[in-house]
Amino acid sequence: xxxxxxxxxxxxxxxxxxxxxxxxSGHEPASVWxxxxxxxxxxxxxxxxxxxxxxxxxxxxxxxxxxxxxxxxRAHAARGGRVLAICNGFQVACEAGLLPGVLMRNADLxxxxxxxxxxxxxxxxxxxxxxxxxxxxxVPVAHGEGNYAADDDTIARLEGEGRVAFRYxxxxxxxxxxxxxxxxxxxxxxxxxxxxxVLGMMPHPENAIEALAGGTDGxxxxxxxxx
Amino acid sequence: xxxxxxxxxKPGVLDPQGKAIEGALHALGHGAVExxxxxxxxxxxxxxxxxxxxxxxxxxxxxxxxANTVIEDYAIAFPGEPA
Numbered sequence: 001x002x003x004x005x006x007x008x009x010x011x012x013x014x015x016x017x018x019x020x021x022x023x024x025s026g027h028e029p030a031s032v033w034x035x036x037x038x039x040x041x042x043x044x045x046x047x048x049x050x051x052x053x054x055x056x057x058x059x060x061x062x063x064x065x066x067x068x069x070x071x072x073x074r075a076h077a078a079r080g081g082r083v084l085a086i087c088n089g090f091q092v093a094c095e096a097g098l099l100p101g102v103l104m105r106n107a108d109l110x111x112x113x114x115x116x117x118x119x120x121x122x123x124x125x126x127x128x129x130x131x132x133x134x135x136x137x138x139v140p141v142a143h144g145e146g147n148y149a150a151d152d153d154t155i156a157r158l159e160g161e162g163r164v165a166f167r168y169x170x171x172x173x174x175x176x177x178x179x180x181x182x183x184x185x186x187x188x189x190x191x192x193x194x195x196x197x198v199l200g201m202m203p204h205p206e207n208a209i210e211a212l213a214g215g216t217d218g219x220x221x222x223x224x225x226x227x
Numbered sequence: 228x229x230x231x232x233x234x235x236x237k238p239g240v241l242d243p244q245g246k247a248i249e250g251a252l253h254a255l256g257h258g259a260v261e262x263x264x265x266x267x268x269x270x271x272x273x274x275x276x277x278x279x280x281x282x283x284x285x286x287x288x289x290x291x292x293x294a295n296t297v298i299e300d301y302a303i304a305f306p307g308e309p310a
Binding site: 058105 | 240241243244247291292293295297298
């Protein structure tokens with residue numbers, strides 16, 4: 001599995017995700033600067049990491065989504081290549097049209113940084129096959145703009161097509177307002193593209209791979225990608 | 228040519244920042260304020276001298292970057308020009 005981590009000015013989780021990928025695959029992923037116009041030959045997985053690209057100017061992810069490398073990422077996705085978009089990367093993916101909808105300011109206006117329970121909605125995808133459907137995992141969230149919004153038709157389509165990847169929930173898997181960190185519609189924490197080849201998610205699985213640092217529930221995502 | 232582009236949330240899109248500002252104004256005693264929606268203003272200087280051409284270019288600019296038309300509307304004005 002050949003991975004490439006796209007680096008925009010202002011991202012800060014690129015090394016974390018590179019480390020998670022290396023632990024899972026044994027190979028150091030390529031690092032691709034935003035001005036590049038192509039991904040390394042044979043890239044299987046493009047990663048849009050978390051952080052604050054362009055200082056969140058204009059709208060989160062808006063400027064990064066228009067950078068030269070994104071044409072290459074879109075072409076990679078169009079060919080069926082996998083894309084993992086985390087946090088700011090999820091915002092970039094939505095702005096770039098790789099995924100529908102938009103991440104808005106958290107409903108209570110607070111930046112939220114905590115360990116968050118998520119329910120894995122399905123385990124038959126390249127990103128989640130190391131989990132069980134319905135499994136509850138604990139993964140950190142750290143964002144101010146993670147409030148997933150889309151029009152009713154888009155939400156209905158995502159739900160109808162089984163494209164919700166993860167949902168915010170309580171420790172027992174119970175979805176509820178109190179469990180949601182940001183007010184996302186239907187407690188959506190992550191979504192898939194139509195062909196299940198692009199995953200966008202607000203939580204940080206790359207920061208849940210060490211028992212010493214609070215848990216290993218994020219490892220399953222990287223192990224899934226290697227399978 | 229000088230233009231002003233306003234980008235605002237579409238009606239019905241939740242605007243927590245506007246709501247917080249509205250609440251603060253009420254707390255300051257400005258009970259006459261019914262509601263507040265927050266938006267963005269861009270003052271853009273254009274090479275174009277023809278107003279129609281400037282407007283067409285600004286529409287492209289808005290669609291390309293300034294507005295996310297999933298949730299936002301935009302309006303173009305030329306403050307220095309006769310309407």
